[in-house]
Amino acid sequence: MADVESFTLDHTAVQAPYVRLIGVEHGPKGDAISNFDVRFVQPNEGEIPTAGLHTIEHLLASLLRDRIDGVIDISPFGCRTGFHLIMWGEPAVADVVPAVRDxxxxxxxxxxxxxxxxTDAFSxxxxxxHSLHSAREWARLIVDRGISLDAFERVGV
Ligand SMILES: [Zn+2]
Structure with a gap:
């Protein structure tokens, strides 16, 4: 099976919330695509309930695009502790964090x-x-804890 970077990360060593660049890939035409680990909850210490996570996902899809250019996708991890953020180009973590925070x-x-x-069967x-109540509570908690620019030490919070 292919090696996947996410499974080589020591999840016991990180300090959430944080944004971490997982890697940059280049397409055949030279386009760069960046993949970020947007971690909201400390791994193996908690997880966002599915309904709240689902509502955060729907909202981030719009809110994040309003705040930073180049978003391709932001999708929740199966472990429910954060999101993958896929972006065109090579934006800095320091530019991603304020957009996620706001x-x-x-x-x-x-x-x-x-x-x-x-929020209907069509879309x-x-x-x-869905739970906007849960989404609000978790969003407040993450903002209050502060989103670090570094996964392993608390930077910029
Ligand atoms: Zn949905």
Missing amino acids: SLRAIAEDVEWEDVPG CGNYRD
């Missing part, structure tokens, strides 16, 4: 249920499984 702040403070995109694969 998106979470907006979830905690500004967003109403009517603002959540994709979501499991539209009953």
Whole structure:
């Protein structure tokens, strides 16, 4: 089986919340695509409940694109402790963190249920499984803890 960087990361050594560059890949035309580990919860110490994580996912899809250019995708980890963020080019972690932080702040403070995109059977694969209440609580917690620029030591929080 192919080696995957994520499985070589010592998950006991990181200090969440943080944003970490996993790697940069280059396509045949030379385009760069960056993959980030956007970790919200300390691994093996907790996880965001599915409904809240699902609502955060839908909201980040819009809020993050409003705050930083080049977002290809942001999708939750199966372990529910964070998200993969895929971006065009090679943006700095220091540019990603403020965009993620302000998106979470907006979830905690500004967003109403009517603002959540994709909450019906047409536009979501499991539209009953959403919780804006949970999304708000977790977003507040992550913003209050501070999102580090480094996975292994708390930088910039
Ligand atoms: Zn959905």
